[in-house]
Amino acid sequence: MRILVLGGDGYLGWPTALHLSASGHEVGLVDSFARRGYDTELGATSLVPIVSLEERVEAWRQASGTRLATYIGDLTDPVFTHRTVEAFRPDAIVHFAEQRSAPYSMIDQAHAVYTQMNNVVGTLNVLYAIADVDPSIHLVKLGSMGEYGTPNIDIEEGWLEITHNGRTDRVLYPKRPGSFYHLSKVHDSHNIEFACRAWGLAATDLNQGIVYGQETEETRRRPDLATRFDYDAVFGTVLNRMVVQAVCGHPLTVYGSGGQTRGMLDIRDTVECVRIACEHPARPGEFRVFNQFTEEFSVRGIAALVREAAGDDVAIAMVDNPRVEADEHYYHAEHSGLVELGLEPHLLSDTLFDSLLAIARRHRDNADPSLFDPSVRWRATSSPVGSRQSVLVA
Numbered sequence: 001m002r003i004l005v006l007g008g009d010g011y012l013g014w015p016t017a018l019h020l021s022a023s024g025h026e027v028g029l030v031d032s033f034a035r036r037g038y039d040t041e042l043g044a045t046s047l048v049p050i051v052s053l054e055e056r057v058e059a060w061r062q063a064s065g066t067r068l069a070t071y072i073g074d075l076t077d078p079v080f081t082h083r084t085v086e087a088f089r090p091d092a093i094v095h096f097a098e099q100r101s102a103p104y105s106m107i108d109q110a111h112a113v114y115t116q117m118n119n120v121v122g123t124l125n126v127l128y129a130i131a132d133v134d135p136s137i138h139l140v141k142l143g144s145m146g147e148y149g150t151p152n153i154d155i156e157e158g159w160l161e162i163t164h165n166g167r168t169d170r171v172l173y174p175k176r177p178g179s180f181y182h183l184s185k186v187h188d189s190h191n192i193e194f195a196c197r198a199w200g201l202a203a204t205d206l207n208q209g210i211v212y213g214q215e216t217e218e219t220r221r222r223p224d225l226a227t228r229f230d231y232d233a234v235f236g237t238v239l240n241r242m243v244v245q246a247v248c249g250h251p252l253t254v255y256g257s258g259g260q261t262r263g264m265l266d267i268r269d270t271v272e273c274v275r276i277a278c279e280h281p282a283r284p285g286e287f288r289v290f291n292q293f294t295e296e297f298s299v300r301g302i303a304a305l306v307r308e309a310a311g312d313d314v315a316i317a318m319v320d321n322p323r324v325e326a327d328e329h330y331y332h333a334e335h336s337g338l339v340e341l342g343l344e345p346h347l348l349s350d351t352l353f354d355s356l357l358a359i360a361r362r363h364r365d366n367a368d369p370s371l372f373d374p375s376v377r378w379r380a381t382s383s384p385v386g387s388r389q390s391v392l393v394a
């Protein structure tokens with residue numbers, strides 16, 4: 001298949017592109033380098049050094065004998081998006097290209113507006129490009145388990161059958177997410193479902209849990225194929241952060257009571273789930289939803305596992321929760337769709353010590369401890385007006 005990976009320079013987009021290429025598909029990459037720009041803005045860098053996209057693509061050519069096509073531009077530009085889809089003519093588009101940090105979206109008004117404009121407008125442009133160029137292109141869109149929030153009922157895969165006043169219907173599962181970032185994903189899901197209904201597009205929404213890990217079979221082949229490893233308080237996700245904190249002798253930062261429970265998955269399962277979704281497309285007009293995670297953990301459970309693997313001298317700090325979220329709640333989410341299509345999950349117990357801790361130890365000298373403690377509070381609304389640029393200058 002010809003597969004266009006949007007956000008192909010990112011943490012997940014890059015290893016997914018390599019996995020699809022190694023599986024025999026023709027792969028093109030699209031990126032605006034927005035993510036590298038947030039690093040500059042926040043004064044943060046990946047724990048594991050990463051090279052430029054140009055160098056990565058050349059490294060993959062040398063390692064595999066395969067060329068990846070690259071398109072540099074911003075999906076919020078409708079002309080760029082349309083021309084790219086027309087030029088590459090994909091069978092499937094995998095859409096990772098969004099601002100993906102909840103804390104980043106909650107810094108202030110400018111960052112919330114930027115996040116929703118970037119994500120919602122980019123996705124709308126992708127939908128229009130598909131409808132104009134070739135409505136049979138299968139859209140595989142990365143959504144988030146956080147779209148659902150933490151309801152007091154079981155979470156289904158995207159859809160819910162309800163009976164109300166004696167009548168029954170199948171409706172999109174009601175969403176109650178916890179940040180302007182997560183809300184941008186909800187808005188995307190509604191726009192995509194409508195495009196499937198109105199124009200007959202075929203889409204798969206992958207409501208992915210929190211990803212951990214940094215290596216895949218393909219990125220391991222050479223150091224210049226590495227993907228990024230974020231551990232800072234804005235872009236680092238909880239397990240990756242705690243592993244780096246542990247090897248640096250910093251207390252593990254559990255927010256609130258640590259009862260927040262989340263679905264999680266290994267980065268090797270992310271790339272495999274996307275391959276499976278591409279190779280088993282949705283039908284024309286179908287808005288298909290998979291919950292993409294393999295295991296559930298509470299935040300304090302993660303801290304305990306990291307301490308068990310890294311050593312008893314690791315301290316755990318209960319930090320005032322900077323977010324507005326339930327830190328004790330019911331959680332049970334369905335996630336059978338991808339397993340039924342053949343996913344064989346990796347378990348955290350197999351990865352934590354051998355892979356994650358070893359990587360963190362190897363690169364611990366690159367860590368900046370000033371980036372460990374939370375820096376964004378959900379209730380603070382400073383710098384309410386202005387552009388993201390003026391906030392940076394200030």
Ligand code: NAD
Pocket residue numbers: 006007008009010011012013030031032033034035036073074075076095096097098099100118122142143144145208209210211212237
């Ligand atoms: P990332 O920030 O590392 O990668 C996203 C890439 O998209 C970056 O390279 C960025 O430059 C690019 N991009 C952003 N906006 C763009 C635009 N308008 N035009 C072109 N390129 C643009 O993020 P990631 O961790 O790889 O996540 C990828 C996707 O997966 C996101 O949509 C995210 O919401 C979703 N997801 C991630 C996780 C996780 O734990 N990392 C979990 C669930 C879902």
Ligand code: USQ
Pocket residue numbers: 100101102103143144145146147182208209210211235236237238239241253254255256258260262263299323325
């Ligand atoms: N948390 C801590 N300590 C930390 C960091 C986080 O206790 O040092 C807690 C948070 O309060 C939250 C949970 O851990 O309750 C998860 O936080 P996170 O930063 O690991 O993940 P989240 O903000 O939900 O976002 C990440 C990705 C996002 C993706 C989402 C999947 O950044 O792109 O959509 O995971 S999900 O959580 O399923 O929505």
